[in-house]
Amino acid sequence: MTAFSPSRKHRALGLTDSEYELIVELLGREPNDVELAMLSLMWSEHCAYKHSRKLLRRLPTTGPHVLLGPGENAGAVDVGGGLAVAFKVESHNHPSAVEPFQGAATGVGGILRDVFAVGARPIAVLDSLRFGEPITSDRSRYLLERAVAGIGHYGNSIGVPTVGGEIYFEQSYEQNCLINAMCLGLAPRERLIRSAAAGPGNVVVLLGALTGRDGIGGASVLASAELGDGDEAKRPSVQIGDPFSEKKLMECCLELLDRDLLVSLQDLGAAGLTSAASEMASKGGVGLDIDVSGVPLREPGMEPFEIMVSESQERMLCVVEPERVGDVVEVCGRWETLATQIGSVIDGELVRVLDNGSAVAELPVSVLVDDCPLYDIAPEPPAKPVYASPPAALAGTESPAELLLALLSSPNICSRRPVFEQYDPVVQSRTVRRPQEADAAVLQLPGGSAIAVSIDGNGRRVACDPRAGAAEAVYECAANLACVGAEPLGLTNCLNFGNPEKPHVAWQLTEAVEGLARACEELGIPIVGGNVSLYNEAPNGPIFPTPVVGIVGSLPDAARAGRSGFASSGDAIALVGPFEPSLTGSELAKLRGVSPTGPLPAIDPTAVRAAHDAVREGIRTAVFHSAHDISEGGVAVALAECCIAGGVGATVQLPEGIDPFAEAPGRAFVVSGPPSALAGFTVIGEVGGDALEIAGQLKLAVSAMREGYDGVLAEVL
Amino acid sequence: MKFGVVRFPGSCDDVDALRAAELVGEAELLWHADRDLHGVDAVIVPGGFSYGDYLRAGAIARFAPVMESVAEFAREGGLVLGICNGFQVLCEARLLPGALLPNVSLRFVFRQVELAVARAEGPFTGACEPGERLSIPVKHTTGRFYAPDDQLDALDASGQVLLRYAPGHNPNGSLRDIAGICNEQGNVLGLMPHPEHAVDPLTGSIDGLKIFASMRVHLDDRVLAF
Numbered sequence: 001m002t003a004f005s006p007s008r009k010h011r012a013l014g015l016t017d018s019e020y021e022l023i024v025e026l027l028g029r030e031p032n033d034v035e036l037a038m039l040s041l042m043w044s045e046h047c048a049y050k051h052s053r054k055l056l057r058r059l060p061t062t063g064p065h066v067l068l069g070p071g072e073n074a075g076a077v078d079v080g081g082g083l084a085v086a087f088k089v090e091s092h093n094h095p096s097a098v099e100p101f102q103g104a105a106t107g108v109g110g111i112l113r114d115v116f117a118v119g120a121r122p123i124a125v126l127d128s129l130r131f132g133e134p135i136t137s138d139r140s141r142y143l144l145e146r147a148v149a150g151i152g153h154y155g156n157s158i159g160v161p162t163v164g165g166e167i168y169f170e171q172s173y174e175q176n177c178l179i180n181a182m183c184l185g186l187a188p189r190e191r192l193i194r195s196a197a198a199g200p201g202n203v204v205v206l207l208g209a210l211t212g213r214d215g216i217g218g219a220s221v222l223a224s225a226e227l228g229d230g231d232e233a234k235r236p237s238v239q240i241g242d243p244f245s246e247k248k249l250m251e252c253c254l255e256l257l258d259r260d261l262l263v264s265l266q267d268l269g270a271a272g273l274t275s276a277a278s279e280m281a282s283k284g285g286v287g288l289d290i291d292v293s294g295v296p297l298r299e300p301g302m303e304p305f306e307i308m309v310s311e312s313q314e315r316m317l318c319v320v321e322p323e324r325v326g327d328v329v330e331v332c333g334r335w336e337t338l339a340t341q342i343g344s345v346i347d348g349e350l351v352r353v354l355d356n357g358s359a360v361a362e363l364p365v366s367v368l369v370d371d372c373p374l375y376d377i378a379p380e381p382p383a384k385p386v387y388a389s390p391p392a393a394l395a396g397t398e399s400p401a402e403l404l405l406a407l408l409s410s411p412n413i414c415s416r417r418p419v420f421e422q423y424d425p426v427v428q429s430r431t432v433r434r435p436q437e438a439d440a441a442v443l444q445l446p447g448g449s450a451i452a453v454s455i456d457g458n459g460r461r462v463a464c465d466p467r468a469g470a471a472e473a474v475y476e477c478a479a480n481l482a483c484v485g486a487e488p489l490g491l492t493n494c495l496n497f498g499n500p501e502k503p504h505v506a507w508q509l510t511e512a513v514e515g516l517a518r519a520c521e522e523l524g525i526p527i528v529g530g531n532v533s534l535y536n537e538a539p540n541g542p543i544f545p546t547p548v549v550g551i552v553g554s555l556p557d558a559a560r561a562g563r564s565g566f567a568s569s570g571d572a573i574a575l576v577g578p579f580e581p582s583l584t585g586s587e588l589a590k591l592r593g594v595s596p597t598g599p600l601p602a603i604d605p606t607a608v609r610a611a612h613d614a615v616r617e618g619i620r621t622a623v624f625h626s627a628h629d630i631s632e633g634g635v636a637v638a639l640a641e642c643c644i645a646g647g648v649g650a651t652v653q654l655p656e657g658i659d660p661f662a663e664a665p666g667r668a669f670v671v672s673g674p675p676s677a678l679a680g681f682t683v684i685g686e687v688g689g690d691a692l693e694i695a696g697q698l699k700l701a702v703s704a705m706r707e708g709y710d711g712v713l714a715e716v717l
Numbered sequence: 718m719k720f721g722v723v724r725f726p727g728s729c730d731d732v733d734a735l736r737a738a739e740l741v742g743e744a745e746l747l748w749h750a751d752r753d754l755h756g757v758d759a760v761i762v763p764g765g766f767s768y769g770d771y772l773r774a775g776a777i778a779r780f781a782p783v784m785e786s787v788a789e790f791a792r793e794g795g796l797v798l799g800i801c802n803g804f805q806v807l808c809e810a811r812l813l814p815g816a817l818l819p820n821v822s823l824r825f826v827f828r829q830v831e832l833a834v835a836r837a838e839g840p841f842t843g844a845c846e847p848g849e850r851l852s853i854p855v856k857h858t859t860g861r862f863y864a865p866d867d868q869l870d871a872l873d874a875s876g877q878v879l880l881r882y883a884p885g886h887n888p889n890g891s892l893r894d895i896a897g898i899c900n901e902q903g904n905v906l907g908l909m910p911h912p913e914h915a916v917d918p919l920t921g922s923i924d925g926l927k928i929f930a931s932m933r934v935h936l937d938d939r940v941l942a943f
Contacts, residue, residue, distance in 0.1 A: 157727070159728075159765055243769075244726070244727050244771070421827050426921065429914065
C-alpha cells in the first residue's frame with residue numbers, strides 16, 4: 001500500500017475509519033479526492049459538533065425577545081423601537097496559539113462577518129482571552145501582546161468599537177491560549193436576513209477577496225485536534241486577515257441589503273466555500289452548482305479541492321435573482337469589492353462542484369450537513385485532581401492589607417487599561433460606558449434607550465465544580481448587566497474544553513452544559529447562538545473547562561446607565577444579595593497555591609434573582625449612585641475597585657463572618673447612594689476620605705491601591 | 718451652512734463627523750471618487766483609514782479625485798478640517814506642514830486626553846477661551862507630530878499651533894506637544910484628537926463641539942461680512 005491509498009488519506013484528513021466506511025455506504029461508492037476533502041471538513045468536530053450536538057439540545061433557546069436562534073450565522077433579539085441586535089461569540093483558539101496576531105485578527109474578522117451576514121451592522125466587539133502566567137512565561141507575554149495587537153489591528157481598522165472583554169491568566173492555558181471574540185450588530189428588525197438559499201435558477205455570487213491557499217484544512221487540522229509538537233508547521237493553516245477588504249465588504253453587503261438586492265447571504269468561515277454552499281443549500285432545501293473555474297484566485301494552478309476548502313478571509317456568498325445581478329455588480333464595483341457569479345441554485349439535493357462545466361464532485365446535501373455521526377460522550381468524574389496546584393505566591397503571614405494589595409496587583413484582577421487602551425471603544429458614537437467605567441458596556445440606541453453587554457467566564461471555578469462554575473458564569477454576566485440597569489434579553493456562549501473523548505473532559509462538558517442550562521432557565525435568559533471549541537489540550541493536559549458567556553440586555557434610559565465607582569462622599573454603602581462566600585476556587589486560594597478543587601457555594605436562584613432585580617431597579621431609578629458585583633477577590637477587592645474607579649475612599653464594617661477575600665460571584669453587589677435611599681438594604685459603611693478602611697481588617701490609601709492595581713499589566717505588556 | 722465629510726474606502730469616523738457637524742449645521746458625505754464638492758461651505762477629512770493605509774497613513778488618499786477639489790477649495794480659502802487620518806492626509810497633500818510618525822510606543826493608543834488651546838481665535842478655535850482645556854479622545858498608531866526644529870520655531874512664531882496636549886497628556890511623543898496645527902492662512906486645521914467624539918455628554922465630553930461651533934460662527938460672520 002502506498003501512502004496515498006484511500007485508507008490512509010482519510011485519516012490524514014481527520015476522519016476515522018468508521019466515518020469513512022459510513023461515507024462510502026451513504027454514497028454507494030468511494031468519494032473522489034475533492035469530495036473527500038469537502039467531507040473531511042464538514043464532518044470535522046469544528047463544523048459538525050459531533051461530540052457536543054446532543055448535549056447542546058439541553059440548552060433553552062426560546063424566549064419572548066428572540067428573533068433568530070441557534071443555527072443562523074448569529075442569533076438576534078428584539079431590543080424595541082423596531083430594532084434588532086444580532087450577536088454571537090466564537091473561538092479562534094488554535095490558530096492564535098500557532099500565530100497569535102493573525103489568529104486573533106481573523107477571529108475578529110470572522111465574527112464580524114457572522115453578524116453582517118444576518119444583515120446587522122456590527123456595532124461592538126468584546127473579547128474573552130486566556131493565557132498562561134504573564135509574569136513567569138515569555139510565551140504567555142508573547143501571545144498576550146500579539147493577540148491584543150491583532151484584535152486591535154482588525155477592530156480599530158474596520159471602525160467597530162471594542163467595548164469590553166475579560167482576560168484571565170492560568171497555567172493551564174500556557175500552550176493552548178483562548179481567543180474568543182464576540183460581536184454585536186444592529187439592524188432594523190425587518191432587515192434581518194437568513195442564509196437559506198432559495199429559488200432554483202437564482203445565481204450564486206461570491207463577494208470579496210481572492211481565494212488563496214491560506215487556511216486550507218484549518219477546521220480539521222487545527223481546530224479539531226489537540227495542540228502538540230510541530231505546530232509551527234501548521235502556520236500555513238492560519239488565515240491572514242485584511243481589515244480594509246472586510247471594511248469594504250461590510251459596507252457593500254449592508255448596502256446590498258438596504259437595497260433589497262439579495263435573496264440570502266452567508267459568510268465564508270471554517271471550511272470556506274464547502275461549508276457556505278452546503279449550509280445555504282441545506283437550509284433552503286435546494287441544491288447548488290458551484291463552478292470553481294469562476295472563482296477569482298490569488299495564485300494560479302489551485303486545484304478544485306483547494307478552492308473548495310480554502311479559508312481565505314473577507315469573502316461572502318450570496319444568492320441573487322438573475323435580473324438583479326447587474327445591480328449587485330454595480331454596488332460591489334463602487335465598494336471596490338469583487339462580485340463573481342460562480343454558480344446557481346438548482347432543484348434537487350446535490351451540491352455539485354464543477355470545473356469548467358464538468359463535475360468534479362457530486363454530494364448529497366444531507367451527507368454533507370446531516371449525516372455525520374453524532375457521538376455520545378462517556379462522562380466520568382476524574383478519580384484524582386486534573387490540575388496541578390499553582391505555585392504559591394504568598395508566604396501565609398500577610399496582613400489583610402498586604403493580601404488586598406497582592407490581589408489588586410495579581411494578573412487576574414489588576415487594571416486592564418494597558419490592554420483596552422489599544423482598542424478604539426468610541427467609534428460609531430454609541431458608547432455610553434467605556435471599559436472599566438462600569439460592570440458592563442453600554443451603547444445608546446436611537447430614541448434614548450440603550451443596550452448593555454458583558455462577557456464572563458472564570459475557568460478556575462468551573463475546574464473546581466463544572467456545573468456550579470458554569471452556572472456562576474451566567475449569574476455573574478447577568479449581575480454585570482444589572483449593575484448598569486439592564487435586563488438580559490439573550491445569551492451567547494463559547495464552550496472551550498479539552499478532548500471530549502477523554503472521560504473527565506466529557507464529564508466537565510456535560511456538567512457545565514447542565515449548569516448553563518439551569519442558570520439560563522432560572523434567570524429566564526434564552527441562548528440564541530454560540531460555538532463549541534474542543535480539543536483545547538497540550539501535551540501536559542487540558543485547559544480549565546472554560547464556558548464563556550456573553551449576555552445582551554436593554555435599559556430604557558441611556559442617561560441613567562450605572563457606574564461602578566463610588567460617586568459622592570457621604571453616600572451610604574450597602575451589600576445587596578445573598579452572600580455566603582467561600583475561598584474555594586478564589587483568587588486568594590490560587591495565590592496561596594491551592595489546587596482548584598471542591599464544591600462552590602450554592603446558589604439560591606430566587607434570592608439572587610431578587611437581588612439582580614433590586615440593583616437593576618436601583619440604577620434605573622437613580623436611587624443608587626453606583627453598583628458593582630462582588631466577584632474575584634471578594635468584597636474587599638470589590639470595595640477597592642469602587643474606590644479606585646471613583647477616586648474616593650470608604651469606611652465599612654463587614655457583616656459578621658464574611659471573609660473579605662472569599663468569593664461567590666454573580667449573587668451580591670456593592671452599591672452606594674444617599675443614606676435615606678439605602679435604608680432597606682444591609683448598609684455596611686460610607687463613602688469618603690482618601691483611604692479604604694475595613695474595620696478590624698485593613699486601611700489602605702486609594703493611591704496605594706491604585707498603584708498596585710495599575711502597574712502589573714503595564715510592566716508585562 | 719453645509720459641511721461636507723469626505724468618505725474614502727476605509728473611513729471609520731465619517732458618520733461620527735457627519736453627526737457632529739449636523740449639531741451646528743447641515744452636513745453631507747462626499748464620495749472619494751467624486752470631484753464635485755456639492756457646494757459645501759467647509760470640508761471635513763475624517764478619521765479612520767483611507768485605502769487601508771498600507772503604504773503610509775494618508776499617502777494614497779492624497780491622490781483621490783475628491784482631494785484635488787479639496788486642495789483647490791483650501792487654496793481658495795475654504796475651511797478644511799482634518800481629523801486623525803484626515804490630518805495625515807492633509808500633511809501628505811502638503812496642505813499642512815510637518816509629518817505624522819508612528820507613536821513612540823509603536824502601538825495604537827486610545828485615551829481621553831486634555832488639550833490646551835494655544836490660540837483662541839480664528840475659524841477653528843474662535844469659540845474657545847485662551848488657555849482653555851478641552852477633554853477630547855485620541856486614538857491612533859501614527860500621530861507623533863514631527864517637523865524640523867526651524868519649522869517648529871516658525872510654526873510657534875506664526876501662531877499656527879492651535880492645540881497642544883496639556884502637560885502629562887502627550888500620548889504619542891509629538892514634538893512640542895503639538896496636537897493640532899493650521900496652515901499659514903489659517904483656513905486648514907489638522908489635529909490628531911477626535912473632536913467629533915466629544916460632542917455628546919452621554920458618550921464623553923462636549924468639548925469637541927467648540928471646534929465645530931467655531932467653524933459655524935466663522936462662516937456665519939463671513940456671510941454677514943459680505
